[in-house]
Amino acid sequence: MTNTREQDFVFTDTDFRRVVGLIYARAGIRLNDSKQSMVYSRLARRLRVLDLERFSDYLNSLEADPKSGEWQHFTNALTTNLTFFFREKHHFEMLTEQLQHLHGPVRIWCSASSTGEEPYSLAMTAVEAYGKLKPDVEIIASDLDTQVLNKAKNGIYSMDKLDKVSQERCKMFFLKGRGENTGQAKIRRELREMIEFKQINLLASSWPLTPYFDAIFCRNVMIYFDQPTQRVMLEKMGRLLKSDGLLYVGHSENLHHMSEWFHSCGKTVYRLTDKAIKEWGAHR
Template sequence: MSNEREQDFIFTDADFRRVVNIIYARAGIRLNESKQSMVYSRLARRLRALNLEKFSDYLNFLEAEPKHEEWQQFTNALTTNLTFFFREKHHFEMLSDQLHKLHGPVRIWCSASSTGEEPYSLAMTAVEAYGRLRPEVEIIASDLDTHVLSKAKNGIYSMDKLDKVSPERCKTFFLKGKGENIGQARVRKELREMIEFKQINLLAHSWPLTPYFDAIFCRNVMIYFDQATQRVMLEKMGRLLKPNGLLYVGHSENLHHMSEWFHSCGKTVYRLTDKAIHEWGLSK
């Protein structure tokens, strides 16, 4: 890459390799060679903010200050947050079927909530399944990126973000902005109150979560981790599931390497095996 290209900041191949190693150690995110331009464009904003000229100076600064708040900015910049409402709609149809069979308080964890479209889609599904705006459903929505969590908590979206939401759902679940807020819509208060947003690093030794969940959504997350990291993370998630709970993963992900603990029960949806339930001390 590098000095030969016209750039505002000096960014060498060695700098890119350092970024790759640092973000993997920090967040478990694997970046391949095709991400060099993305890394440059996203981190260049941080160099401008800190008035630095070279990526090496920025990386040296981070490594010299392991607890500095800039680490969060660095991590936020390299986190991918592609999402939209009701993405992979078959999962929400299956969740609706699951909810119809459950009685009493229901708990759902959305482990990569991004800007909020996924947890709000979960909330809408719950409202429709139970036929009331305040069902007994608690949703924990977590992400590593503090910026997207803040946006998600506000629940405000431009109207183009609602293109994939039916007119009926738009009318039921969103309030259109007026005056200076025209062109935007906000998720209804009742849905926002169903969701608790938390910052969670899935690589952390422990998660600030209370067992047990009826459903865990971990979609399009594992693609960023190597298989050894996936195994650790998925086993921890499995131990947080109720015996009949479901784990929903992304369209390009599978748990074949975790067949000891999970078995498929639908398109990229998994249940705990009897062995997992027995060895982890769960009971049906």
């Protein structure tokens, strides 16, 4: 993509290639050529804030200071956060079955929590599975993007975000806003208290997490990483699972290349193999 009159900022093919390299090095995210327009529109907001005219100037400033706070804005801008409550509902049905065979404390990690719809769906599932508002369940919800994490912590959503949530769940788990908050709904305090939000970069050498988890949700994340990166990340996740724990991945993802460590036990749901349990020392 070369600069055109319709564009406010100079954005060349070289700039795009630099962005591709920087976001891959920073977050392991792969961007193909079809993402050029997306990159322009999202990063152009930062150029406006910083009063810059050229993408090259913006990228030069990033590379000049690896510790700059602007890196977080850069990463946030290029992180995709498509999500909604009870997305891929078969996973929540399977989680319900899993929970009904477990006796607390139960630990779940949602590794790409985005704006919170997924971890709150996990919390609702736990409440329903155990039949009480305060089940013995701990949910860690993490994301790289600090902006979406802040939104998730607040637990406030516009009513259109609840379109796919049943009326029964809306009444039980959400508080409708009034007055100036009309058109919004807030997650009940009991659900928010079940969840601890953390910023975690899945590419980091270590994660601030304590083993072991009964379930790890890593859905629609691996599609952004190349296979070698996937292997490293999945092995680390496997080492955090209990021996009878489950790993839930996205509908378009599979772990065929990880068959030594994981085997399928349902639609995009995996268990550790005997070899993984033996070599990684997974605990119950």
